[in-house]
Amino acid sequence: MAMTSHPTASWDAMQDGSVFYRKVEIYSMQWQLSDLSNFIIAGARYGGPFALIRNTSKIVALDRMAFTKPQIQLFSSSGDLIQIIPWDQGKIIRMGWTFDEELVVLNEEGSYRIYDLQGDHRQYSLGSEAQEVGVIDARIHESGLVAMTGNLGLLEIKGWEGGKPLTLANSTLNAPPHCWxxxxxxxxxxxxxxxxxxxxxxxxxxDNLECIDQRLSRGPFAKLAVSPNGKSLALLTKAGLLWVVSSDFQRSYSEYDTTREGANSELPSQLVWCGNDALLLTWNSVALLVGPYGDTLRYPYSSPSFAVSEIDGVRIVSSERCDFLQKVPDSSESVFRPGSASPAAILFDARDHFDRKSAKADESIREIRPELAAAVDACIDAAGQEIEPYWQRRLLNAAAFGRAFLDLYNPTDFVNMGQTLKVLNATRYYEVGIPITYAQYTHTSPRHLINRLTARNRHHLALRISAFLRLKPDPVLKHWACAKIVRARAEGEGAAGDVDDDALCQLIVSKFEAVDGKEKGGVEGVSYAEIAKKAWDIGRTNLATKLLDHEPRAADQVPLLLNMQQDRVALTKAIDSGDTDLVYHVLLHLKRRLNLGDFFRLVSEPSLVTASNLLKVYARETEREMLKDYYYMEDKRVDSAVLSLEDSEDKEVTERISAIKTAAKFFSEDADHSFEAKAMDEALRLLVFQQQLEKDSDGQKKYVGLSVNETMAACFVNGLAKKADRIKADWRVPDKRYWYTKLYALTSIRDFDGLDAFARSKRSPIGYEPFVNHLASKGFNKQAAAYVSRCDPAKRADMFVACGEWRSAALECKERGDRDKLEELRAICPNSLIGRELDQILSTMN
Amino acid sequence: MLSQGHTHPPPPPGSSISGDDIHKSESDSGGPALNIGVFKEIAKRALVDALNSVNGAKTLVLERSLAGPLGLLTEVSLLKHHGVDKMFWLESGPLNASTTNVVYLCRPQVKYMMIISEQIKRLTAEHATHTYNLFLVPRRTTLCERILKEEGVFGEVNIASYKLEFIPVEDDLLSLEWEDTFREIFLDGDETAIYYAAQALITFQQAYGLFPRIIGKGDAAKKLANLIIHLRPPRLATVSVALDSLIIIDRSTDMITPLLTQLTYQGLIDEFIGIRNSHIEVDPSYLSNAPPAPPTGTPTPSTSTSAPVITPANPKKKKHLLTASGDTLFNALRDLNFAVVGNRLNREAKRLDAEYKGRHQAQTVAQLREFVGKLGGLQNEHQALRLHTSLSEQIHPLTRTEQFNKSLEIQQNLLASYEPAAQLNAIEDLIAQQAPVQLVLRLMCVASLTSGGIKVKVLENLKREILQTYGYSHLPTLLNLTSLSLITALPLPKIPLYPPPPPFAAIRKHLRLLSDTPENAPTDVSFVYSGYAPISSRLIQCVTQKGAVLASVGPADDAAAAGGAGRAERTVAHPISGWKGFEDALKLIPGETVDVIQKGDEGESPLVAPPPPRDRATTTMVFFLGGCTYTEIATIRWMAKQTKGRRYLIATTGIINGSTLIESLAPKGAKFEPVA
Incomplete structure (x- = not known):
């Protein structure tokens, strides 16, 4: 194609010239494939690669290119062979591409592999059920897949991390669908x-909840296709009628009878969307574009083609070439449409005049002055839509020219577009072979494009673009380093031996530092751990260790250190990271691998105290037996004792007794804990005593579990004062506590006579105020008042008040000649009745 | 508990987080510093996203201790709206789920994994087909995965995280609402909380930019500071202009303060009534004029073993969200010393009365309309007055009991080192009277901490008394208190098992802990304990208000005391210069000292990039690692009122008091009677 052929040369009008579509040849294919219909093909979006396997259901003559063993070939959009993946698994059911441009291959046994462009893969399974009944079909989208099992169940996989398959609602199908x-x-x-x-x-x-019958009657449908934005649905009946509806089946958009044109008697081989508003139907020698109003455009092909739907058009490959077909974008149309009088078109024209030094340039600018800014924007956008650098440049020149006449114009868009086009032109170059459009680029992000280049081992270009767009180069560098290690090995195998570890490590580190230094980002973000993992995976332990030393984040070093059985270092690094979950990860890993003795010895090192603490917390919840062993081995007697006590909580008395005995023994072995040992002896005696009490009461009363005080109180309550006194003696309960306990107990059973006798039995060591206060607080005012006279005279008036005995309080004041106090009482007394009484007493005082 | 709708004003829509949203226009009042309401929106949206990721109706199985924090974020109706059909507590026993989807929501703890495994195994054995989803708060861990794998149910469960971090509790207070953090870090040596706190603070930095300076005291504070710096994502590289520093107060640097009886209004409510996740349970008559509860009521999550409705422990009590937003009276009362609350309530009652009488002055229709316009507000104020009068009436008699006054006297004497031996006798008397064990243990710890220990003979006698009175099951608690050096036996052995308590007398002198201040017009933070300034508050002042550590501020006039506003002369806050000037005092307190400057580079701007406000006040964030008390919060709010140009944002792992602290240090089986 001539470099300077006018953009409109590739345009075709539709709908009576109101809409244009353009089909641009991007590449002539480098591959030597004569007939694409011999292959099953999966194409990746955004100008991505194609995966091809031979269609075994078709009989073909074996030529030189033929292969006997099944294999998957990956080609770039320009037909460059990227990778050959030999396939020795079960029959391939479906291939598809992830958003990150990895190839998903699902086989009939329900396992799927995800390949990167280097041919490395990871494998996951759809589960045992899928394996038993087999998988008959699947649909793969950018971030998951849905598989149909042999018994017509539907399984969904979300994401590509090997997630658990989810069973969708039962479809009630009894035979495989016509299409899906x-x-x-x-x-x-x-x-x-x-x-x-x-x-x-x-x-x-x-979906995962239900199965809804849309109650259509126009089927059976032979093909159906969902538009890239998911809003519309194209249905092709077996009779050849194409019907477009909204994907919720609420609206019908258009219809087209594909049999209208006699040649297409058979159903098309492909039905794909061109952007979101047109459909492409392909037959062996023709591709038919059906517009939103049923208008069509025919594109003849000399060999069978394969089409990949894009968000802004459709990519069509055949054995000879790769085309991109799309609706002409608005900005391009406004500039280039024949006879266009839009400001953008005039601006473009004006620049032309300017270059030819024609005065018409100025005249034109004047003419569109009010819309000049919009015209500049349109030219910038149109530049983004052109594939030929020649036209990109001319459009940008026009924009620059218009800009000069504007006082205030933000140049950001202009500059960005210039940058972007440089990037796009570089990636579209046939050796790279990513024919990404401007719309696709903005949709997927620059970072995504860089990752794609990296995945193709285009490290140099990816780095250049990273630097150009001021993006962090780390992911590219990491990938480069991994590739470098793998390649060094491959080279090494042929030659004398592996490339020297030190040299390689040095090479990688210096590269990282060089680029990072340039970016001012410091060493942050570099992940040596992942590179070290790669080295470890291919068996270069020494190199892995060396690289790992450069990893700044402890957390990232741990998994590899564990693999390398560097247990102590792994545990230390995990602790250093501060992430306790990482410590647990290491602990549980080591616990499984080491024998218990070695494990305990490692964990109990003083520098690893965080680890032993966490182990204890974990073991307390789940593995108390192990904890017991640990404490025993570490001579943690106090901990052993407490553990033993905790374990007997809520258990039978006999068990508790033995637990307390155990605890007492542990405590007694530790010189610093003789007090605790003694306390355990006391506790033991108490339990035995309580057991006896329960036995004596024929099991009618409960004592076990009470404290010494509570047991005493219970004895008083149950009329066993002698037993209570025995407790006082045996447990050496101090008088004060004994008196309070008895006071509380007798009050609780309203044994006021008993209380009185008790109060008189000897001089109270706690005085009598507690009697008054406690009785009053329980509402026994009368009984409380009886003890006031035995209290400190100075407090008596207040105490009478506390018992509600105002008159007695007043008399007390009078007796003591305390007029002030009486007046104070008068001031706070609760009602006039009492008030009068107090007044009367007050009046009798002189 | 997920509560009925409460009175938070609608927070700004999270989708339009902009500089304007974050920074209130008021520039130099003691008011809130940053609009932290966005954190609520973020947390709420994350919850909705988590629920929506499971299609269709679902049964929610919730960890009990998460209900409180979630109740601060959302209402039950929101959960219903997003497909939650029934709710159960995550407790062992069979699960009775009626929907296909089962959603577990809990923290990544081993015990919960065991319960979940048990329930799934049981349901699978019964051939029930459920889809199990597990949301771990704040993140999924390999530990949990391992346990589910070992129990053989890992394949059955979809695991995801629900990143619940800071919850705005008041407009100047963020809480992680964790329980038992102190125990985990300092007793168990499980530093998970430090790691999660670092993550939460990094999330905070993502919204507001890097803390220009991180200052702290204590070993755990040091670890936290290191993690904040090392875990910083590379994208986060802009230094905050709104914040001037983060001060980390490690709970272990001040164990005395939480053990003392809080004497502010909110502090006493917490001591006597108990505030859990900002909610109190009160007699319904306190709230009687409150608008009727939503007709649906609160579908209380039920124990999975029983029918889906359980009656609350005390059916008479009602839950109330105790917050200053929408309750101006509480705003004025919460941080006052309880001694002056009565007066303040009286004044408020009189003012309200006068306002009501205003209707008689209404002569014209216009005046009448104006009065009617005010009526709604008056009714709200009236309601608030009723609540706070009732609460203080409930508390007042409790502050008159002999036990309460005795315990205060013991505390005051111990803090002044006045006759320590006599105080130990007084504690023994309290044991004889069977005072609550929490109180006894608190006093005993205070005695040990203030006197450098207790003579072994006296101590053993006290311990014996405690074990006999409250049960031998408290023995492990005593051992735990000992291992934390909260109780120390004297004389110290040559090689002490545990570090000796810090030298209290010297700290008291250096930090001027004893400081008299009028309760109605405080001149020092010591008003919260009637004459004792918390060490923690003094540490903060060492950074932000250096002068106040050395001497009380001038006598405040009445106007200042009345409203906190209108004070003509407030000193301008000095810039942050680390611990400068108090190095000697810091050496007395155990643990490492932190003072790090964070530098950014020209990376991407933070999520919320405020314009550099030159004349605006800066904000100092204080983070309590291991919890803080309401009194400590009150002291920081007081500091904010003293100087202009600096505002404070308080953040904590949770809110504690002496009793909850002691209870958290007990073994699980220990018995505790409620304090009041």
Whole structure:
């Protein structure tokens, strides 16, 4: 294609010239494939690669290119062979691409592999059920898949981290659907995946809750396709009628009879969306674009083609070339549409005049002066839409020219577009082979593009772009380092031996430091641990250790250290990280691997005290037997004792007795804890005593579990004063406490006579105020008042008041000649009746 | 408990987090520093996202101790709106789920994993088909995964995280609402809480930028500071302009303060009634004029073993969210010494009465309309007055008991080192009278901490008394208190098992802990304990208000005491210069000293980039690692009123008092009677 052919050369009008579509040839293919229909193909979006396997259901003549063993070939969009993946697993059911441009391959046994572009893979399974009944089909989207099992159940996988398969609602199908498709979770209202199954003449929509029959009657449907934004659905009936509806089946948009044009008697081989508003149907020698109003454009192909739906168009590859077909973007149209009088078109024209030194340039600018800013914006945007650098430049020049006439114009868009186009042109270069459009680039982000370049081992370009866009180069560097290590080994195998560990480590570290220094980011963000892991994985332990030493984050070093059986270092690093969960991770790992003795010895090192603390917390909840062993081995007698006591909590008396004995023994072995040992002896005696009390009461009364005080009180309450006194003697209960206990106990059973006798038995060591206060607080005012006379005279008036005996209080004042106090009482007395009484007494005082 | 709708004003919509939202226009009052309401929105949205990730109706199984924090974020209706059909407590026993989806919400603790495994195994054995989802707060851990794997149910459960961190409790107070953090860190040596606290503070920094300076005291504070610095994501590189520093107070640097009886209004409510997750349980008559509860009531999550409705322990009591937002009276009362609360209530009653009488003065229709307009506000104020009058009436007699006054006297004497031996006898008397064991243990710890220990003979006698009176099950508690050096036997052995208590007398002198101040117009933070300034508060003052450590501020006039506003002369806050000037005092307190300056680079700006306010006040954030008391909060609020140009944002792992602290140090089986 000539570099300077006018953009409109690739345009075709539709809808009576009101809308244009353009089909641009991006690459002539480098591959030597004669007929794409011999292959099953999966194409990645955003100008991504193609995965091809031979379609074994088709008989082909074996030529030179043929292969006997099944294999998956990965090609870039320009037909460059990226990778060959030999396949020795069960029959492939489906291939698809993730958002991160990894290839998902699902086999009939229900296991799926995820390959990166280097051919490395990880493998996951859809579970045992899927394995038993087999998988018959699947749909793969950017962040998950839905598989159909042999018994027509639907299993969903979310994400690509090997998540657990979720069973979707039962579809009630009894035979495989005519065709089916899914709406990815991020495009549904519920944010959960929705499966569409063509069944008989209708469509069933299934999610994880229910299966809804959409009650259509136009089927059976042979093909269905969901638009890239998930809003529309294209249905193709077996009779060849194309019908577009909203994906909630509420609105019908358009219809088109594909049999209208006689040549297309058979159903198309592909039905794919071109952006969100047109559909592409492909037959062996023709591709037919059906617009939103049923208008069509025909594109002849000399060999079978394969189309990949994009968010802003459709990519079509054939054995010869790779085309991109899309609706002409508004900005391009406004500039280039024949006869366009839009400000953008005039501005573009004006620049032309300017270059030819024609005065018309100035005239044109004047003419569009009010819309000049919009015209500049349109030219900038149109530049982004062009693939040819020649036209990009001319459009940007026009924008720059217009800009010069504007007083205030923010140049950010202009500068960004210039930068972006540089990036896009570099990635579109056929050797790289990513024909990404401006819309796709903004949709997926620059970071994403850099990751894609990195995944293709285009480290140099990715780094240059990172630097150009001021993005952190770390992910690229990391990938580079890993690739470097792998390659060094491959090279080494052929030659004398591995490339020297020190040299390689040095090379990697210096590269990181060089780039990071340039970026002013410091060493942050560099993850040596992951690189070290790579080295470890391919068996270069020494290199791994060396690299790991450069890892600044302790947490990241731990998993690898564990793999390398560097237990002590791993545990130390985990503790240093401050993340207790990481410490647990190491602990549980070591506990499984080491024998208990070695494990305890390691954990109990003084510098690893955090680890032993955490082990104790964990073991207290789950493994008390292990904890017992640990304390025993470590001579932690106090802890052993307490553990023994805790274990006997809520147990039978006999068990508690033995636990207390054990505890007492542990305490007694420790010179610093003779008090505790003694206390345990007391506790033991108490339990035995309480048992006897219970026995004596024929099990009618409960004593076990009470404290010494409570037992005494219970004895008083149950009329066993002698027993209570025995407790006082045997446990050497001090008088004061004994008196309070008895006071409280007798009050609680209202044994006021007993209390009186007790009060008189000897001089109270606690005085009589507690009697008054306690009785009054329990509402026994009369009984309380009886003890006031035995209290400190100075406090008596207040104490009478506390018992509600105002008159006695007043008389007390009178007796003591304390007029002030009496007046104070008068002031606070609760009612006039008492008031009068107090007044009367007051009057009798002189 | 997930409560009925409470009176928080609607927080700003989280989607439009902008500089304006974060920074209130008022520039130099003692008012709130940053609008922390966004954290509530963030936490709420994360919860909704978590629930929505499970399609359809679901049964929610909730860890009991998470209900309180969640109740501060959301109402039951929100959960219902997002498909929660029934709620159960996460407790052992069979689960009776009626929906296919079961959602577990709990912290990543071993015991919960065991319960969940047990329930799933049981349901699987019964051939029940459920989809199990487990949301771990604040993150999923390999430990939990390991346990679920060992129990053989790992494959059955979808595990995800629900990152619940700081919850705004008041407009100047963020809490992580964790219980038992002190025990975990300092007794068990489980430093998970430090790690999670660092994560929470990093999240905070993501909203407001890096703390320009991190200052702290204590070994755990040091660890926290290190983690904040080392775990900082590379993207977070802009230094905050709104904040001037973060002060980390490690609970272990001041064990005396929480053990003392709090004497502020809110402190006493906590001591006597108990405030849990900002809620109190009170007699319904206190709230009688309150608008009727939503007709649906509160569907209390029920024990999974029983029918889905349980009656609360005390059916008569009602829950009330005790907050200053929407309750201006409480705002004025909460930090006052209880001694002056009565007066303040009287004044308020008189003012309200006068306002009501205002209707008689209404002559014209316009005046009448104006009065009617005020009526709603008056009724609210009336309600608040009723509540606070009732509360203080409930508390007042409790402060008149002999036991209460005796314990205060013991505390005051111990703090002044006045006849320590006599105080130990008085504690023994309290034991004889069977005072609550929490109180006895608190006093005993205070005695040991203030006197450098207790003579072994006296101590053993006290311990014996405690064991005989309250039961031998308290023996492990005593051992725990000993291992934390809260109780120390004298003489110290040559090689002490545990570090000796810090030299209290010297600290008291250096930090001027004893300081008399009028209760109605405080001149020093010591008003919260009637003459004793908390060490923690003094440590903060050593950084932010150096002059106040050396001498009380001038006598405050009545106007200042009345409203806190209108004081003409407030000194300008001095810039943060670390611990400068108090190095000697700091050496007396155990633990490392932290003072780090965080530098940013030209990275991406933080989520919320406020314009540099030159004339605006800066904000100092204080973080209590291991919990703080309401009195400590009151002292910080008092500090904020003393100087202009500095505001405070208080953050804590949780709110504690002496009794909850002591209870957390007991073994699980220990018996505790409620204090009041």
């Amino acid at each position: 498709s899914i709406i990815p979770p991020d495009q549904t209202i519920s944010r959960h995946v929705e499966v569409l199954l063509a069944h008989e003449s209708t469509i069933l929509s299934v």
